[in-house]
Amino acid sequence: MKKLRDLLYKVSIDKVVGVTDVNVEKIVFDSRAVATDDVFVAIKGTASDGHEYIEKAIELGARAMVVEELPTDQNSDVTYVVVENSHKALALMAANFYENPSRDMKLVGVTGTNGKTTTTSLLYQLFKNLGYKTGLISTVEILIDGKSIATKHTTPDPMTINEHLDAMRGAGVDYCFMEVSSHGIAQERVTGLHFAGGIFTNLSHDHLDYHATFAEYRDVKKRFFDELPATAFAIYNKDDKNGPVMVQNTKAIKLGYALKTYTDYQAQILENQFGGLLLKVNGHELWTKMIGEFNAYNVLAIYACAMELGLTELEVLETISKLDGVAGRFQYFTTAKSHITAIIDYAHTPDALKNVLETINSIRTKNENLITVVGCGGDRDNTKRPIMANIATSLSDKVILTSDNPRTEDPLTILKEMESGVEPQNFKKSITIADREQAIKTAANMAGEKDIILIAGKGHETYQEINGIRHDFDDRLKITTILNQLEK
Ligand SMILES: CC(=O)N[C@H]1[C@@H](OP(=O)(O)OP(=O)(O)OC[C@H]2O[C@@H](n3ccc(=O)[nH]c3=O)[C@H](O)[C@@H]2O)O[C@H](CO)[C@@H](O)[C@@H]1O[C@H](C)C(=O)N[C@@H](C)C(=O)N[C@H](CCC(=O)O)C(=O)O
Numbered sequence: 001m002k003k004l005r006d007l008l009y010k011v012s013i014d015k016v017v018g019v020t021d022v023n024v025e026k027i028v029f030d031s032r033a034v035a036t037d038d039v040f041v042a043i044k045g046t047a048s049d050g051h052e053y054i055e056k057a058i059e060l061g062a063r064a065m066v067v068e069e070l071p072t073d074q075n076s077d078v079t080y081v082v083v084e085n086s087h088k089a090l091a092l093m094a095a096n097f098y099e100n101p102s103r104d105m106k107l108v109g110v111t112g113t114n115g116k117t118t119t120t121s122l123l124y125q126l127f128k129n130l131g132y133k134t135g136l137i138s139t140v141e142i143l144i145d146g147k148s149i150a151t152k153h154t155t156p157d158p159m160t161i162n163e164h165l166d167a168m169r170g171a172g173v174d175y176c177f178m179e180v181s182s183h184g185i186a187q188e189r190v191t192g193l194h195f196a197g198g199i200f201t202n203l204s205h206d207h208l209d210y211h212a213t214f215a216e217y218r219d220v221k222k223r224f225f226d227e228l229p230a231t232a233f234a235i236y237n238k239d240d241k242n243g244p245v246m247v248q249n250t251k252a253i254k255l256g257y258a259l260k261t262y263t264d265y266q267a268q269i270l271e272n273q274f275g276g277l278l279l280k281v282n283g284h285e286l287w288t289k290m291i292g293e294f295n296a297y298n299v300l301a302i303y304a305c306a307m308e309l310g311l312t313e314l315e316v317l318e319t320i321s322k323l324d325g326v327a328g329r330f331q332y333f334t335t336a337k338s339h340i341t342a343i344i345d346y347a348h349t350p351d352a353l354k355n356v357l358e359t360i361n362s363i364r365t366k367n368e369n370l371i372t373v374v375g376c377g378g379d380r381d382n383t384k385r386p387i388m389a390n391i392a393t394s395l396s397d398k399v400i401l402t403s404d405n406p407r408t409e410d411p412l413t414i415l416k417e418m419e420s421g422v423e424p425q426n427f428k429k430s431i432t433i434a435d436r437e438q439a440i441k442t443a444a445n446m447a448g449e450k451d452i453i454l455i456a457g458k459g460h461e462t463y464q465e466i467n468g469i470r471h472d473f474d475d476r477l478k479i480t481t482i483l484n485q486l487e488k
């Protein structure tokens, strides 16, 4: 039991009706999860308004309401706290509820359009391999010093974040690396967390269904840096034109990283092949298993972060060279007989797809054909669909357009939107097969000796989501099984 008054510490309150000296069991923002003695936070969402469920929450036993607007019918047994912003109130209350676990460890947040999962997962591996107790909050999973917990969001809601940080504190975690998505910042999911540092990877087209314009999307990301404390570091990609914008108004210590511009942390690519990257970092040669220029940025960012957290340079360089890749990010294998290479990559934005295709093109030889299988998710930014099909057909020899989590949309409508982006000279390169398994089978059948198949968009995902149901589907399993059968 906690006192409501203690949970409200730092919350910007307009008015209180009733007493705050009451005990509450837990903080809930979904009326369907309310139980006796909870405090219900009413949030105005994208689909509905939590204020409509206040009565329901009271029926289920809630004793206190945190609201932006007072209901006309008030219940005299209930306390109403009117706040300026319910999202912010929820986040601050969640941190108070769990007694600010983020203050008891070094928490680093990574934001940007692409590379968040890669960067946070590499940081997790690096620190863990160096013997530190480490935590991770990512799209793929939450890790508490080796213990994996399934997750549905990239950046979970504030109660979930603080609950996991609390468990990390209990496990003696010293460092935690977390992804900070634009939805997470916009909905204040990370408000009230104490960050030791932040990292900006890059900014390109995504989520323009949720954020009205690109400028709004950029400014939401920037807010994360605006709110870092003066004691924190802000490591930013200086080669990205939005990098300097991100840190323009931050109080944190600004540190740039770049391959092409003069700045605090610089690297050069000496070699870039299927086996990995050879970099020159701060005068040292660094070999890494990660592939492609974009991964040179990710590796440089984690090196900069480790340096800012006070680790020893040589130890860090040596450990980075041993790190494995990240699940579903440029994960690849080559078959034994026909030497076909299959690459599974989570590229689900135009920029990521372009980077992955350019990376493959820069390392393949002329007689190795590139066959790309790609789709675009339903109920997500539809403006990226023609662009991704255009990129795929411009940079591959053959493309199979297919489905990627249609959700509640008709897959054929999504595919029509993708097809509209294919240029006439590339019509012959492209076919559409809505069934993803058939699309992968067709790619495997098309592939000749030494050809390369890229399956983009789903990476680590183990499902295909259709009308609210997640059906088992793993690109990695499908392509391995199909290619192995063909080689028998
Ligand atoms: C668009 C979006 O981000 N939606 C998130 C948001 O829901 P919402 O604002 O739509 O909520 P709503 O349905 O309008 O309801 C408003 C309020 O009423 C409450 N309610 C609703 C019904 C009811 O009966 N009783 C009740 O109390 C709800 O709990 C909520 O508090 O707040 C919910 C609670 O935290 C989230 O679960 C939900 O994520 C949805 C499922 C989602 O798909 N989000 C994705 C887009 C997302 O957040 N993605 C980013 C990563 C993107 C990237 O990869 O870059 C992420 O961080 O995961």
Ligand SMILES: Nc1ncnc2c1ncn2[C@@H]1O[C@H](COP(=O)(O)OP(=O)(O)OP(=O)(O)O)[C@@H](O)[C@H]1O
Pocket: 112, 113, 114, 115, 116, 117, 118, 119, 139, 154, 179, 201, 202, 294, 295, 297, 298, 328, 329, 330, 345, 346, 347, 348, 351, 352, 353, 355, 356, 459
């Ligand atoms: N630094 C980078 N710059 C550009 N593209 C990248 C970078 N790192 C990874 N990618 C590409 O983007 C894809 C997604 O990478 P990753 O999962 O690390 O990004 P993310 O930011 O976590 O994405 P999400 O928003 O879905 O959480 C990768 O599979 C790869 O194709």
Ligand SMILES: N[C@H](CCC[C@H](N)C(=O)O)C(=O)O
Pocket: 154, 348, 376, 377, 378, 380, 404, 405, 457, 458, 461
């Ligand atoms: N976190 C991203 C992942 C997209 C992955 C892709 N497979 C899709 O379903 O669109 C989102 O929810 O928008």
Ligand SMILES: [Mg+2]
Pocket: 116, 117, 118, 138, 139, 140, 154, 179
């Ligand atoms: Mg991610």
